[in-house]
Amino acid sequence: MIHAELPGLRSILVRPGHPDFLDLPWEQELSAWPGATDRSIELPRGLSRHEVQFVSYPGASIYAVKELPEGLAEKEYGLLLEMQSRSLPSVEPVGHALADLGGRRVSMLITRFLDASHPYRVLFLSPGLERYRERLLDAMAGLLVRLHLAGVYWGDCSLSNVLFRRDAGQLGAYLVDAETSEIHESLSDGQRRQDLMIMEDNVGGDLLDISMATRLPDALRPETFGASIRRRYEGLWCEVNREVIVGASERWRIQARVRALNALGFSIQEIKLIATGDQDKLAMRTVVTDRDYHRHRLHDHTGLVAQERQAELMLNEIEEFRARLAQGSRREVPLSVAAFRWLSEAWEPTQRRLGSLVKTEADAAELYCQVLEHKWFMSEAAKADVGLEAALDDYLARFKPKKARSKKAGAANS
Numbered sequence: 119m120i121h122a123e124l125p126g127l128r129s130i131l132v133r134p135g136h137p138d139f140l141d142l143p144w145e146q147e148l149s150a151w152p153g154a155t156d157r158s159i160e161l162p163r164g165l166s167r168h169e170v171q172f173v174s175y176p177g178a179s180i181y182a183v184k185e186l187p188e189g190l191a192e193k194e195y196g197l198l199l200e201m202q203s204r205s206l207p208s209v210e211p212v213g214h215a216l217a218d219l220g221g222r223r224v225s226m227l228i229t230r231f232l233d234a235s236h237p238y239r240v241l242f243l244s245p246g247l248e249r250y251r252e253r254l255l256d257a258m259a260g261l262l263v264r265l266h267l268a269g270v271y272w273g274d275c276s277l278s279n280v281l282f283r284r285d286a287g288q289l290g291a292y293l294v295d296a297e298t299s300e301i302h303e304s305l306s307d308g309q310r311r312q313d314l315m316i317m318e319d320n321v322g323g324d325l326l327d328i329s330m331a332t333r334l335p336d337a338l339r340p341e342t343f344g345a346s347i348r349r350r351y352e353g354l355w356c357e358v359n360r361e362v363i364v365g366a367s368e369r370w371r372i373q374a375r376v377r378a379l380n381a382l383g384f385s386i387q388e389i390k391l392i393a394t395g396d397q398d399k400l401a402m403r404t405v406v407t408d409r410d411y412h413r414h415r416l417h418d419h420t421g422l423v424a425q426e427r428q429a430e431l432m433l434n435e436i437e438e439f440r441a442r443l444a445q446g447s448r449r450e451v452p453l454s455v456a457a458f459r460w461l462s463e464a465w466e467p468t469q470r471r472l473g474s475l476v477k478t479e480a481d482a483a484e485l486y487c488q489v490l491e492h493k494w495f496m497s498e499a500a501k502a503d504v505g506l507e508a509a510l511d512d513y514l515a516r517f518k519p520k521k522a523r524s525k526k527a528g529a530a531n532s
């Protein structure tokens with residue numbers, strides 16, 4: 119914590135690894151920052167009660183700064199920090215400051231701008247919205263289930279308080295506003311019901327608001343949208359918390375249950391087996407930690423960082439790769455060996471050829487997955503596996519700007 123002598127700034131706390139933010143115009147209202155500092159940048163954002171501005175520190179990151187009444191930024195910072203320690207998908211807290219605006223004290227929350235994320239208004243105003251509908255519902259339901267499993271009562275779940283990120287054709291949802299949240303050991307059914315009620319109300323309001331700006335497709339009706347999220351939430355909640363009775367000769371069911379939860383992305387922390395009174399039967403309960411099972415696995419084997427669905431697709435490809443290697447050598451190939459070969463023979467050459475299409479770190483995995491998807495479409499049409507190379511050629515011919523391609527071709531020829 120720095121107790122600063124700068125105009126307007128009373129104190130500031132910043133986590134290590136970030137700029138010190140001392141060059142920002144702390145003596146000014148946040149709404150005046152765009153005219154007061156070159157660091158200020160304009161980016162799309164959701165509706166909010168409080169003023170939010172974005173500031174850019176090239177080489178580090180973009181940050182969001184939110185102005186709140188005194189004391190509240192510190193509280194929200196603490197809640198976000200706790201969510202991060204529970205591996206929940208939320209924006210990353212970076213620091214908080216206390217500023218004095220000519221006698222009026224305000225607190226400022228600093229979070230890292232969530233890379234490649236979109237507020238719902240941007241998603242809803244872009245063409246092809248129908249495509250996103252199902253994914254949006256699943257993403258919202260999945261986020262609430264994860265928060266509730268970790269004991270987080272949100273208190274203000276809405277489309278404005280979520281950021282969406284593309285994840286291999288699906289959407290990942292991240293909590294952006296933790297102001298009203300409470301973190302408990304676990305939640306009661308009443309708390310969960312209350313949170314769902316708030317979500318339904320808010321989401322209906324968000325959709326009404328957007329329907330003023332654009333004509334929504336019939337599938338997106340404000341009256342039913344929240345109820346659809348709730349139904350998905352309930353389905354997923356029951357699945358995760360389901361107790362399975364295992365007979366003495368049915369131990370395979372334990373593995374099957376673990377695999378089914380992993381397939382939904384959940385990592386398992388514990389399996390509890392409890393006596394039922396019937397000698398031959400045990401009740402199995404599973405405790406899940408996060409919904410990043412495939413991300414962890416991909417990272418362990420390749421060192422790559424990807425979103426959950428991207429990681430799942432890439433792991434499937436590594437498994438295919440492994441099967442081909444095993445066929446070729448007529449013996450089992452460990453996953454770590456296949457992952458290593460896949461990195462050097464598939465991932466790296468593809469990244470080199472994607473070249474200028476990859477603008478941020480987040481693009482690398484997303485574009486790779488688009489090439490994979492392109493391969494499936496082409497293979498389906500050809501009724502045969504066309505291979506990654508052919509898919510990549512066709513993908514680049516369609517999507518890479520002409521100039522970049524001819525430059526590359528020229529360089530390759532020289």
Ligand SMILES: Nc1ncnc2c1ncn2[C@@H]1O[C@H](COP(=O)(O)OP(=O)(O)O)[C@@H](O)[C@H]1O
Pocket residue numbers: 162163164165166167168169170181182184209210229230231232235237278279280281294295296297
């Ligand atoms: N770290 C961040 N990354 C990207 N966008 C952000 C971030 N923090 C805030 N925003 C944008 O600002 C909007 C308002 O933030 P929010 O915390 O919901 O404010 P309020 O408490 O006033 O409702 C969000 O909907 C989001 O679009």
Ligand SMILES: [Mg+2]
Pocket residue numbers: 165166167278279295
């Ligand atoms: Mg908000």
